[in-house]
Amino acid sequence: MVDRFCSSNSSRAMELAYLSILNHVIRLSSLMLFLLWKATIMALQFAVRQIGGVFYHAFTVYRKRFLNVFPNKPEVVSRNIGWMLGLMPAVATGVKPDEERENKINLISEADILYNEHSYTKLRNLLLQYKGEENAEILWRLARATFEVAKLSSSPAEQKQLDIEAYEYVERALRVDPENFAAHKWMFILLDKKASYDGLKERISQSFVVKQHIERACELNPKDATSFHLLGFWCFSVAELPWLQRQIASTLFAKPPVSSYEEALQYFLRAEEVEPNFYSTNLLMIGKTYLRLKNREKAIVYLTAARDYAVASSKDLETKQEAAQLLNSI
Secondary structure, eight states, rough: HHHHHHHHHHHHHHHHHHHHHHHHHHHHHHHHHHHHHHHHHHHHHHHHHHHHHHHHHHHHHHHHHSOOOOOOSSSSESGGGGGGTSSSOEOOOOHHHHHHHHHHHHHHHHHHHHTTTTOHHHHHHHHHTTOOOOOOOHHHHHHHHHHHHHHHOOOOHHHHHHHHHHHHHHHHHHOOOOTTTTHHHHHEEEEEEHHHOHHHHHHHHHHHHHHHHHHHHHHTTOHHHHHHHHHHHHHHHHTTTOHHHHHHHHOOOOOOOOOHHHHHHHHHHHHHHTTTOOHHHHHHHHHHHHHHHHHHHHHHHHHHHHSSOOOHHHHHHHHHHHHHHHHHHH
């Protein structure tokens, strides 16, 4: 009897021990399943965030590149499209300074792409949306685009209106940032263009200021080949002044603008040194300057290079044709 009672108690104790172990196993399994579920949810959220970011970036580039729309971020946005799937809530936020800076960088990058594609009207329409910005980088690019659009117009009145408008943009750019080399470079171009509408006297009068702007551009960025090319072009143009215009300049001004072919050649060659073969017209101008200096052999070398330059724009084509004509005349 006692043995039976002891045996019964022993069996119950073992049964309780098994139940306790089973309970711990079940609880541990439940915990592991819970952790696995949480990890899966977190992985899905991360994946959706990444995919959402890719789609948002692709959509932004599409709008800017093909629809000519530069999106402004709304005041209330989600971190990504994940909230649409119910995996995370939308987050209220404003446009941060870093985002604004990134938007400006993207805008400038898009503007430069359009300029290189010679899509001047599309470029101007894009930048006109930001003409109220006190940003020198945007303003001088808007001036450049407006100047290029003016050249496409068949109406002299419209050309003048657009050129004056372009001058006003670059003038603002220099007020915003007096140390911006590109703004000085385009002031050189647009101040001379504006003065040309007011007659020879005004153009000669402004030639000193014009030269100061391109010299300043060269000082601020000695790695910009175009600035040295433009300075060389100024020197060449002054050296080329007809006798009558020289006499008018001497009469009107105590010290008229003076330069020489030697000085022009120095700047053209400097531009080529900074960036070899960057511009077909620079090769042409070196050839023409050597012709003025009676150096036929070197003139042929550079005129041949200008004639054989790969045509990428209408300006390259004009340069190619002029170089070919000069070579035939030598």
